[in-house]
Amino acid sequence: MRSIARRRRGLLLIAAVAAFAVTLGTSAGAGATSPTKAKAGGSGILRIGTTNYIDSFNPINFIETQAYNAFIMIYPQLVQYTYGKHGYRFQGDWAKSWKTSKDGKTWTFKLHSGTKWSDGKPLTSKDAAWTINTIVKYRNGATAVAAPALAHVQKATAPNPTTLVVHYAKPVGNVLAQLEQFFVLPQHVYAKYANTKGGKGLKTFHPEQHMPIVTAGAYTIKSYQKKGTTVFIPDPNFWGPPSHADAIALTYYTNADSMIADLKQGNLDWIDQVPFEAIKAVSKMPGVQLQKTLASETTNITWNSNPRKLKNRELLDPRVKRALSMCVNRKRIINVVFQGHASLVESLVGHISSLENPHLGPLKYNCKKGNQILNKLGYKKGPNGIRIAPATHGKYAQKAHPMSYEIVTPTSTDFNVNREFQIVQQGFKAAGVKVTQKVGGDSTATYALETDSKCDAAKHQGYSKFDIAMWDWAGYVDPDFMLSVVTTGQWCSWSDTGWSNKKYDKLYIEQGTTVNPAKRRKIVWKMQKMVYDQMVYTQLVNEQLIDAHSTKWTGFHIELGAYSKAYYTSPRKAG
Amino acid sequence: MRGTDFVLKRVFFAVATVFVAITVNFVLFRTVPGDAVSALRCRQCTPQFKAYERRTLGLDQSKLKQYWLYVDSLFHGDMGRSLRTQETVWSALWSPLKNTMPMVALGTLFSIVLGVATGVISAWRRNTFVDKAGLWTGLAFYAMPPQWLGLMIVLFVAGAIGLPTSGIETPTLGILGDPSTWTIVMDRLKHMVLPASALGLVLYGDYTLIVRSAMLETLGEDYVLTARAKGLSNWATVWKHGLRNAMLPVITLVALSLGFIIGGAITIEYVFSYPGIGLEIVEAIDQRDWPIVQGAFLLLALSVIFFNLVADLLYYKLDPRVTE
Numbered sequence: 001m002r003s004i005a006r007r008r009r010g011l012l013l014i015a016a017v018a019a020f021a022v023t024l025g026t027s028a029g030a031g032a033t034s035p036t037k038a039k040a041g042g043s044g045i046l047r048i049g050t051t052n053y054i055d056s057f058n059p060i061n062f063i064e065t066q067a068y069n070a071f072i073m074i075y076p077q078l079v080q081y082t083y084g085k086h087g088y089r090f091q092g093d094w095a096k097s098w099k100t101s102k103d104g105k106t107w108t109f110k111l112h113s114g115t116k117w118s119d120g121k122p123l124t125s126k127d128a129a130w131t132i133n134t135i136v137k138y139r140n141g142a143t144a145v146a147a148p149a150l151a152h153v154q155k156a157t158a159p160n161p162t163t164l165v166v167h168y169a170k171p172v173g174n175v176l177a178q179l180e181q182f183f184v185l186p187q188h189v190y191a192k193y194a195n196t197k198g199g200k201g202l203k204t205f206h207p208e209q210h211m212p213i214v215t216a217g218a219y220t221i222k223s224y225q226k227k228g229t230t231v232f233i234p235d236p237n238f239w240g241p242p243s244h245a246d247a248i249a250l251t252y253y254t255n256a257d258s259m260i261a262d263l264k265q266g267n268l269d270w271i272d273q274v275p276f277e278a279i280k281a282v283s284k285m286p287g288v289q290l291q292k293t294l295a296s297e298t299t300n301i302t303w304n305s306n307p308r309k310l311k312n313r314e315l316l317d318p319r320v321k322r323a324l325s326m327c328v329n330r331k332r333i334i335n336v337v338f339q340g341h342a343s344l345v346e347s348l349v350g351h352i353s354s355l356e357n358p359h360l361g362p363l364k365y366n367c368k369k370g371n372q373i374l375n376k377l378g379y380k381k382g383p384n385g386i387r388i389a390p391a392t393h394g395k396y397a398q399k400a401h402p403m404s405y406e407i408v409t410p411t412s413t414d415f416n417v418n419r420e421f422q423i424v425q426q427g428f429k430a431a432g433v434k435v436t437q438k439v440g441g442d443s444t445a446t447y448a449l450e451t452d453s454k455c456d457a458a459k460h461q462g463y464s465k466f467d468i469a470m471w472d473w474a475g476y477v478d479p480d481f482m483l484s485v486v487t488t489g490q491w492c493s494w495s496d497t498g499w500s501n502k503k504y505d506k507l508y509i510e511q512g513t514t515v516n517p518a519k520r521r522k523i524v525w526k527m528q529k530m531v532y533d534q535m536v537y538t539q540l541v542n543e544q545l546i547d548a549h550s551t552k553w554t555g556f557h558i559e560l561g562a563y564s565k566a567y568y569t570s571p572r573k574a575g
Numbered sequence: 576m577r578g579t580d581f582v583l584k585r586v587f588f589a590v591a592t593v594f595v596a597i598t599v600n601f602v603l604f605r606t607v608p609g610d611a612v613s614a615l616r617c618r619q620c621t622p623q624f625k626a627y628e629r630r631t632l633g634l635d636q637s638k639l640k641q642y643w644l645y646v647d648s649l650f651h652g653d654m655g656r657s658l659r660t661q662e663t664v665w666s667a668l669w670s671p672l673k674n675t676m677p678m679v680a681l682g683t684l685f686s687i688v689l690g691v692a693t694g695v696i697s698a699w700r701r702n703t704f705v706d707k708a709g710l711w712t713g714l715a716f717y718a719m720p721p722q723w724l725g726l727m728i729v730l731f732v733a734g735a736i737g738l739p740t741s742g743i744e745t746p747t748l749g750i751l752g753d754p755s756t757w758t759i760v761m762d763r764l765k766h767m768v769l770p771a772s773a774l775g776l777v778l779y780g781d782y783t784l785i786v787r788s789a790m791l792e793t794l795g796e797d798y799v800l801t802a803r804a805k806g807l808s809n810w811a812t813v814w815k816h817g818l819r820n821a822m823l824p825v826i827t828l829v830a831l832s833l834g835f836i837i838g839g840a841i842t843i844e845y846v847f848s849y850p851g852i853g854l855e856i857v858e859a860i861d862q863r864d865w866p867i868v869q870g871a872f873l874l875l876a877l878s879v880i881f882f883n884l885v886a887d888l889l890y891y892k893l894d895p896r897v898t899e
Contacts, residue, residue, distance in 0.1 A: 045747045056660070063862070141627055200631070204661035222750065227671070227850030229746040249746035253848040258729050258741045265734050412861075492625075 046245035046553065046571055049259040049268040053252040054230055057207040057221070059183040060135070060146050066250075069562045073232055074215035075183035076123065078109050078164070079176050081477065081563040087354060088477045090176045093565065094128075094184065094239065095164075104171030104515040109164045112239040117186050118212065118220045125158035130187040132156035132166065138199035148481075149181040151512070173514045177478030180563075186214045218243055218565040227252055232568065240565060244555065244572035263288060263548060270549040270571070272561065276339050276415055282548050292341065293559040295545035298350040299333075299415065299472040301325065301407075301424060301538035302450075306463035306498030312405060313396055314389040315467055319377060321535035325363055326370035328427035330540055337420045338541060345542035347528045349482045350475040352542075357525040360532045363539075367430045374431060379403065387432040404434040408469040410446035411439060415543065421470055435468065446471070450496050457491035463498025471496065472543075477563075483508055483527055486536055499536045581891055589884045596876035597649065601642050603872075604865045645869070654873070655866035657859075664870035668855065672874075674743055675851030678767050679840060682774030683832045689775070690782020691818075691825065697783065698790030699813055709783060717780025725773040725846035732769070739766050741848035770847040774840050778832060785828055789821035796820070823894060830886030834879035 054070050056062040062071075072080070076094035083089075092098075095109040115123040133155055139147035154167045172178065193201030207213040213221045218240060219232035229251045234243040251268070253259040256275045262268045264285055274282050274290070283290050303321050314320055334342045345351060346360040379387040382402060391400040407424070409417045421437050428435045440446030450469055455462030475482045485494040487508050488501070507527050514520040531537070547558045554574040560567040612628045629635045633644065648655060654664035690713075697709035716724075733740045743766050748754055754762070793799065794817050802816045841853035852871060859867035890897050 045750055047746055061660070206660065206662065209662075225743075225850060227848070227854055228742050228744070231746075231750055233750070247747075247750045249750065251742060251746045251848075252850075253741055254845045254854060255726075255729075255741070255848055257726060258846065258848055261729050261733060261740050267739070 044245065044573060045247045045249055046270065046568075047268045048248060048250045048270045048272060049253055049262060050250060050272045051253055051256055051259065053227055054224070054250070055226065057213055057224070058203075058205055059185065060143050060205075061203045062145065065562060066252075069567070070221075070230070070232075071183045072217075072562065073219045073565055073568055074213070074217045074221060074235075075185065076115070076128075076216050077183060078128070078179050080180055080565065081560065082566070083557065083559045083563075088563070090180065094123075098176075100175070105168045107166045107168070107175055109166070111162045111164060113162045115216060115239055116237045117188075118215045118235060118237070119186075121186070121188055121214075122161070123184075123186075123216045124161035125164040126161070127187045128164045128184045129156040129158040130191070131185045132182070134190070134194050134199065134202070137194075138202065142199035142201075142203045146182070149178050151178060170513050171515045173512055173517075173520045174478045174480055177476075177480065184216075186216070189214045218569050219248065222247070227254075241569055243569040245568070248568050263550075266550070268550075269553050270547065270556070272547055272558075273414070274546045274548050276337070276341060276546075279339050279341065279546055285548075287551050288548050289551050290546055290548050291556060291558055292544045292546045294351050295543040296350060296352045296474045296476065297414070297472050297543040298345050298348075298475065299413075299417075299420065299540045299543070300470070301328070301540065302469040302471055302496055303535060303537065304450075304463055304467050304469075304498055305500075305534065305536050307500060308460055309464055309498070310396065311398065311464075312389070312401075312467050313392065313398055314379070314403070315405070317377070318533060318535040319373060320379070321538065322363070323370040323373035323377075324428055324431050324433060325535070325538040326365065326373075327367035327431040328424050328538070328540070329365050330363075331365065333420055333423050334541055336423065337416050338543060341544040341546055342541040343544070345539045346532060347539065348473070348475075348486070348531050348537060349479040349524075349528060350473070350542050352475050352477060353479045353482065354477055355479045355521050355524045357528040357532075359525070360529060367427065370431050379432075381432045385432060386434050402434070403432070405436075405467045406438040407435050408438045408440040408446060408449050408466050410471055411441055412446075413472060415472075417470060420540070424470065440469070447496065451492055451498075455492035457488070462492055463495075469496065479524055479528075480512060483511065483524065486531055497536050499531075499534070501530065501534070504530050578891060578895070581897070582888065585884055585887045589880050592880050593877065596880070597646065597873065598642075600869050600872050600876065601645055604863075604868055605638060649873075654870040657867050658864050664866050667867055668852065668870055668874065671850055671852045671855040674849065675844070675853065678771050678849060678851065679774060681767055682771035682840075683778060685771060685775035686778035686782055686832070687829060690779040691786050693779075694783045694786025695790055695813060695818060697787045698794060698817075699809070701791065706787075710787065713780040713783030713787075715780070716776045717784060719777060719780075720842070721773060721777045721840060722842035722846050724777060725770070725843055728769055728773055729846060738769050740769060742766060743850060770840075770843050770849050773846070774843050782825070782828060785824050786821065789824045790817055793817050793821040823890060826886050826889050826893070830882040830889075831879070834875075834882035 050066060052064055052066040054067045055064045056067050057070060057074070059071050059075065062068065078093060078095040079090045079098070080093040081088045082091045094111055094115070096112060098107060098109045100107050109125075109128075111125055111128075117123050132150060132153060135143040135146050135150055136153055136155065137143075139150070152168045152170055152172050154169050156167065157165045159165060166175075166179075168175070189207075190202060190205065193199070193205045195201070208221075208224050208226075211221070211224070213224075215221065215235065216237065217235060218238050220235045222231040222233045224230045229249050232248040232250065234246070253262075256278060259268065259271055260274070260278055260282060263271055263282070266287075271282075279290070282288060303315060305316065307316065309316070330344055334340060334344070343351065344362060346362055347353075347356050349356050374387060378390055382388050387403040389398075389401055389403050392398050407421060409421055411417075418437070425435050425437070438449075440449045446469070450463065450466050452462045452465055473482065473485070484490055486497060486499050487495070487505050489505065491498065491500070504527060507523055507530075511520055511523040511527065514523060545558060545561075547556070549556055549571075552574055553571050555570045555572045557564075557566055557570050612625050612634060626635070633641060636644070645655070656663055657667050660667070693709045693713060697706045697713075700706045729740045732738075739745065743763060744759075745762050745766075748759070748762055790813075794813075799812060799816050802812045807816075841857060843849070844851045844853040845857070856868060856871045858864075859871065
């Protein structure tokens with residue numbers, strides 16, 4: 001009797017655990033869901049795999065690039081990019097047309113009429129004006145993340161429901177490029193959060209916790225799981241070309257191998273980025289097609305260029321840095337690290353930029369000449385083959401020492417930075433310079449190593465402990481952002497070199513307020529040349545973006561990722 | 576020592592360990608370079624803006640003050656808010672925890688059942704082919720890194736048996752129609768099978784080895800010989816006189832495994848893109864979101880301490896000699 005009772009208890013325990021498992025699993029999986037339904041009849045569901053997730057649906061508080069791509073799909077933008085023979089160009093999104101005043105300080109946008117938010121409330125220019133004025137109001141606090149898109153904006157007005165007027169404090173050279181990064185928010189949803197102290201509520205509001213999210217764009221959100229699948233369904237009120245797919249299911253993978261296995265098994269239709277190591281394997285998969293385009297990422301050797309650094313000051317000399325860089329075989333990096341899917345690059349802004357200076361360099365691989373330069377500069381080789389930096393005098397005097405340095409590398413790159421380091425190490429060795437790798441950890445830890453934990457721009461503190469790093473930058477079509485990262489104003493923020501040059505800083509402000517495109521280009525080219533000549537970075541390669549999709553689908557425009565709603569709306573079933 | 580003293584002493588040690596865990600939890604994450612504000616990199620991240628953020632998040636206070644505020648809040652049931660999203664820690668952790676617990680529970684249950692069964696059989700059939708096969712299989716799985724085993728399952732098993740390799744549900748489920756509850760439950764179970772199996776297989780090796788070793792010791796005791804001499808069946812000898820007396824080390828292992836249910840299996844979740852507590856912890860560490868990391872580690876510490884206490888008390892129940 002006792003044993004039967006015990007057995008029953010055991011069975012009950014197992015049953016309870018199983019029930020617990022299933023119940024919890026079911027309730028947990030529900031995630032954030034909106035009652036909206038997708039309509040079948042189009043091209044079916046486009047299943048996308050990604051290794052980057054949507055962390056927020058609030059454009060005032062987000063980090064991940066996948067979140068930015070989602071904003072493009074679900075919120076109105078005034079303008080967006082299109083891509084053609086001549087590269088990236090602007091086209092209207094919610095704005096049908098625009099014009100600027102003679103003094104360049106007032107921009108007027110004509111908007112589509114009869115537009116609605118997903119909850120049925122009218123979408124008018126008042127929403128846009130309110131969003132702009134609110135971001136401007138809290139630009140140094142709660143809305144700082146969204147504020148760069150509205151640099152120099154004084155205010156916005158809405159004279160009628162389809163007209164928006166944006167007033168600038170001074171003429172701005174890249175208004176459309178800035179506004180392309182601006183998302184209109186529903187005033188009737190966000191207004192109450194703007195009334196909190198310092199607008200803090202705007203930052204802490206999470207639309208995804210209040211489903212359904214109020215949207216107005218090509219899609220609405222049917223369901224959202226932060227680390228799972230987000231389902232986008234076409235918004236019938238959208239003013240632009242509608243989605244071919246009945247729905248988009250974007251699934252986050254922490255592990256690219258699982259993602260590729262799912263593509264192979266037909267559980268996915270599209271992978272938005274194939275890791276470089278996996279390209280060969282994916283290219284052999286039947287029914288899968290690879291597609292490539294220019295990526296925004298460039299990799300580089302980052303030189304500590306803080307003029308006040310105390311140690312290894314020989315590395316401040318552009319001639320030394322150039323000589324060393326001449327020993328780095330960048331073509332080998334392309335072939336080994338990127339499997340041939342990258343190209344040489346010279347400018348900080350990268351090939352993606354519409355204003356890349358084509359007259360820089362190229363930096364040629366010529367180690368013999370590099371060694372001659374170092375010899376000529378007085379860096380003689382010691383008995384062990386490592387060069388000696390001679391003693392110097394004056395304010396920043398340093399003793400003679402071997403040219404032996406650490407190179408900091410992050411762990412968060414999308415390419416094999418360890419392999420890239422090895423190639424750079426071999427090159428430097430051929431130049432008589434010893435480098436060892438210092439793994440900096442994730443982005444935050446590596447950045448802390450570069451800037452120092454007590455970085456203070458006002459006191460000129462920081463950028464004193466590292467000599468060299470290897471990392472990457474993701475640029476943009478308009479060069480403004482990439483040009484800004486080496487300004488003194490970005491010390492302890494975006495700057496990872498500590499470079500400080502008053503003339504350059506002045507030019508940066510000038511390019512931002514130069515409306516004439518030819519004049520602006522001239523300034524921008526000059527700035528790129530300054531960075532190149534000073535060897536603030538040694539640019540290594542410009543990556544390519546490789547995606548893979550099922551041959552059952554067609555119409556992909558991967559160059560429009562994070563640039564246009566067409567990135568999701570254009571794919572359709574083949575045949 | 577009397578039984579009450581034993582229990583009180585164990586409870587006291589458990590409470591003291593909780594305090595140590597809270598303190599270590601606080602100190603540990605402040606020794607890594609960078610904080611939630613230094614992690615910010617944006618064009619508007621001026622020194623003034625960073626100072627504003629530090630004030631808002633209380634990071635401008637002394638470490639001692641921050642510690643005091645942390646402990647005080649904990650006693651009021653408040654684990655704080657995420658520095659990054661401002662979500663409450665509990666709400667940020669509950670959702671992934673709900674995903675993790677069933678998967679780890681399933682894996683642990685699988686490992687206990689399989690591990691105990693193979694351990695007992697190995698010990699009973701000592702030095703036979705069955706014993707050697709069980710022993711070496713157990714050792715092999717015990718030695719396998721969970722992430723490697725997970726990857727092998729993804730690459731070579733998942734496709735062959737048609738089970739999903741990632742997430743907790745089929746991405747397209749319910750988009751164009753209303754699935755029944757049964758469909759949803761089965762879908763969730765299907766997604767749980769591979770990660771739970773990977774976890775279970777690694778743990779199973781551990782159980783097999785411990786149970787085999789404990790059983791070998793017990794089966795060599797005089798009372799087992801006596802039981803056989805009395806003519807008891809093999810089943811009764813092994814079950815009643817062998818396994819029950821070999822349960823002490825097994826209980827420790829079960830308690831430890833259950834304690835780690837809260838912590839999840841970071842590497843397994845990573846391989847199977849399983850949106851559980853492990854992934855949440857990794858992300859929070861990456862973004863220096865201390866309240867989230869502290870909250871997760873505190874829950875983990877509490878669960879380990881709790882289940883260890885339960886194991887201690889079970890020891891007392893199963894073997895009163897521990898009080899001597």
